[in-house]
Structures are given as structure tokens and as C-alpha cells.
Amino acid sequence: MVINMRSGPPDVRCRRFFQDNWPQANREIFGWGEQERWQKKYTVLTYEENGEILGAALFWQMGGVGYLSQILVSAAHRRRGIGARLVTAFERECSACHKLALKTYKDSPSQQFFARLGYVPEAVLEVDIHGIDWVYMRKGERECGRK
Numbered sequence: 001m002v003i004n005m006r007s008g009p010p011d012v013r014c015r016r017f018f019q020d021n022w023p024q025a026n027r028e029i030f031g032w033g034e035q036e037r038w039q040k041k042y043t044v045l046t047y048e049e050n051g052e053i054l055g056a057a058l059f060w061q062m063g064g065v066g067y068l069s070q071i072l073v074s075a076a077h078r079r080r081g082i083g084a085r086l087v088t089a090f091e092r093e094c095s096a097c098h099k100l101a102l103k104t105y106k107d108s109p110s111q112q113f114f115a116r117l118g119y120v121p122e123a124v125l126e127v128d129i130h131g132i133d134w135v136y137m138r139k140g141e142r143e144c145g146r147k
């Protein structure tokens, strides 16, 4: 018996192990085995003026969830509606998703920003990354008025 450890992404043998074994495990758990259903579709958004990026956002879509992983507006250009425009573009691109989600630090200005845009807290992640509380926020079919 040996447990090998190395840093970095999985090597070819390990990738092949996952490829060979996940379909059966997924069939046991979910009743289907298509690995493509786990593929995240990544998108980058930039807000630009005169060729300069003033704000940017990254998100992915998978399994009916649109997840906003980063959003940042440069300090000199905040409170001009740039962040809200980026979120609107994210939501438009994810219009087929049943849920939009993100994580931000709890009781923060950014939580207020997302609340203003209709996102509601779904769970608090206590003493999480960097030892602080985070909040997982969602905007689902109800909040989007899609159903």
C-alpha cells in the first residue's frame, strides 16, 4: 500500500483514473454517467471605456447554475453603475440557468451591492477562507421572476 503525493494538477494516469471511474460513480449517485454534464463553461466580461478596462467579471455555467466567481470595478470608477451592468450581462448570458449564485464576505459593501440587485443569502459559511465569515447568495427562478 502506498499513497503518492505531488503538487499541481493531476497527471495523465490520475486523469485517466477519474475518466474511467466517474461515469459509473455518477450513474450510482445521479442515474446518469455523461461526463460532459460536469463541464463548466467559463466566460469573461470586461467593461471598457476608451480601450481601458474599468471593471471585469468571471463566471461559469454548469448543470443549470450560473456562478459569478469574480467581479471587480477599479476604485476610481465605483458607484457609477459599472458593477450592476456587469451583473446584468452575467444574468442575461445565464438566462437558461435555473439559479445564479456567488460567494462574498459577510456583512460587507459587496453583500449590500448584491442584495440591491436581488440576491438573497442562502447560507453563511462561518470562519471560512482567511478565517472570516462568507455568505453564499443566490438569485433563483423565484427572485428572477422566471416562474
Ligand SMILES: CC(C)(COP(=O)(O)OP(=O)(O)OC[C@H]1O[C@@H](n2cnc3c(N)ncnc32)[C@H](O)[C@@H]1OP(=O)(O)O)[C@@H](O)C(=O)NCCC(=O)NCCS
Binding pocket: 070, 071, 072, 073, 074, 077, 078, 079, 080, 081, 082, 083, 084, 085, 103, 104, 105, 109, 110, 112, 113, 114, 116
Ligand atoms: C462590489 C463592486 C463590484 C460594485 O461595483 P460598482 O460599480 O461600484 O457598483 P454600482 O455602481 O453598479 O452599484 C449599484 C448599487 O449597488 C449598491 N452598492 C454598490 N456599492 C456599494 C457599497 N460600497 N455599499 C453599499 N451599497 C453599494 C448601491 O445600491 C448601488 O446603487 P447606487 O450607487 O445608486 O446607490 C465594487 O464595489 C468592487 O469592485 N468592490 C471591490 C471588489 C469586491 O468586493 N468584489 C465583490 C467580491 S465577491
